[in-house]
Amino acid sequence: MKKYAHSRNMTLVKMCGVVICASAFSASVNAQFDTGFSNQGGITNTRHNMTFSSLNNGNGTTAMDTYLNAYEEVCVYCHTPHGANDAIAAPLWNRTYNNPTYELYAALGTSSLDGAQSYPGVNSLMCLSCHDGTLPIDSIVNMPGSNRISSTQKTSVDKAFLDSWENAGSQVAQHRAFAIDGSVPPAAACTKCHDGIDRADFKMAVIGTDLRDEHPVGVQLPLAQLGEEFIAPDGAPGGMRFYDLNEDGRAQTNEIRYYDTGGGDGPEVECASCHDPHGVWTDAARTDYAGNFLRVKNEGSAVCLACHIK
Numbered sequence: 273m274k275k276y277a278h279s280r281n282m283t284l285v286k287m288c289g290v291v292i293c294a295s296a297f298s299a300s301v302n303a304q305f306d307t308g309f310s311n312q313g314g315i316t317n318t319r320h321n322m323t324f325s326s327l328n329n330g331n332g333t334t335a336m337d338t339y340l341n342a343y344e345e346v347c348v349y350c351h352t353p354h355g356a357n358d359a360i361a362a363p364l365w366n367r368t369y370n371n372p373t374y375e376l377y378a379a380l381g382t383s384s385l386d387g388a389q390s391y392p393g394v395n396s397l398m399c400l401s402c403h404d405g406t407l408p409i410d411s412i413v414n415m416p417g418s419n420r421i422s423s424t425q426k427t428s429v430d431k432a433f434l435d436s437w438e439n440a441g442s443q444v445a446q447h448r449a450f451a452i453d454g455s456v457p458p459a460a461a462c463t464k465c466h467d468g469i470d471r472a473d474f475k476m477a478v479i480g481t482d483l484r485d486e487h488p489v490g491v492q493l494p495l496a497q498l499g500e501e502f503i504a505p506d507g508a509p510g511g512m513r514f515y516d517l518n519e520d521g522r523a524q525t526n527e528i529r530y531y532d533t534g535g536g537d538g539p540e541v542e543c544a545s546c547h548d549p550h551g552v553w554t555d556a557a558r559t560d561y562a563g564n565f566l567r568v569k570n571e572g573s574a575v576c577l578a579c580h581i582k
Contacts, residue, residue, distance in 0.1 A: 323343070350365070362394050376483055390490045396489040399547070491541050506519075509522070
């Protein structure tokens with residue numbers, strides 16, 4: 273049976289034991305925000321371009337200056353080649369790690385989880401550092417330019433440091449992002465502009481710290497049920513397990529995977545199991561985008577059926 277190509281009709285999917293409506297899941301992950309991004313060619317043309325230079329709001333970056341520093345660089349909101357945050361084991365990580373507390377699905381006391389759930393691993397924490405709404409989008413450790421680094425920023429938000437940013441025109445940004453001074457609830461800071469009225473509605477992307485209604489992350493792949501409830505991943509470099517579509521022994525961006533980076537024993541589902549934050553293009557010309565940063569297009573519940581036998 274070819275991976276990602278199951279043909280069975282399905283009304284319910286048991287997501288590592290979580291029973292949800294497949295049609296509702298498909299609708300939610302396929303929903304696209306109304307932005308000016310083409311979703312073609314590279315991350316610059318996706319919603320993860322935090323300079324907001326392509327937002328379909330007619331204002332470019334100026335509309336966001338009240339809520340974040342427009343660093344004029346795309347990659348810097350997550351990565352830095354020097355002075356990376358060593359408080360979290362993420363690659364060249366440039367974001368603050370504030371060690372938030374999450375409510376996990378296992379806390380519901382349900383018996384529907386087939387695998388044990390531990391605290392989200394680094395391949396979820398990187399995503400959640402923006403999507404849980406506890407940190408400013410521009411809360412980075414090393415700003416573009418010389419001598420713009422703060423070790424304090426590694427584990428807590430330093431408003432004075434963020435306020436020190438000067439753009440190419442030597443204009444100091446008015447940083448007012450999120451709940452640094454307690455005046456704006458974190459989730460409200462994103463949706464203050466992205467409310468679906470005047471600009472693109474990004475409320476769906478604000479997950480929060482209550483993860484009980486999300487697909488479990490940090491949950492172990494139930495090895496005892498491979499071949500019964502779950503498809504056995506055939507790629508296994510190091511602690512990672514993945515579905516090796518082209519059988520080259522390497523985890524490609526369009527291959528769903530499990531990470532051995534959480535607090536449990538063995539490979540676990542994390543945010544990056546199904547999502548690639550840089551975007552996945554399904555053709556050589558990079559014009560066919562998988563959508564919502566999914567590793568595969570969720571046509572016919574392909575994302576669900578990559579792992580689950582139903």
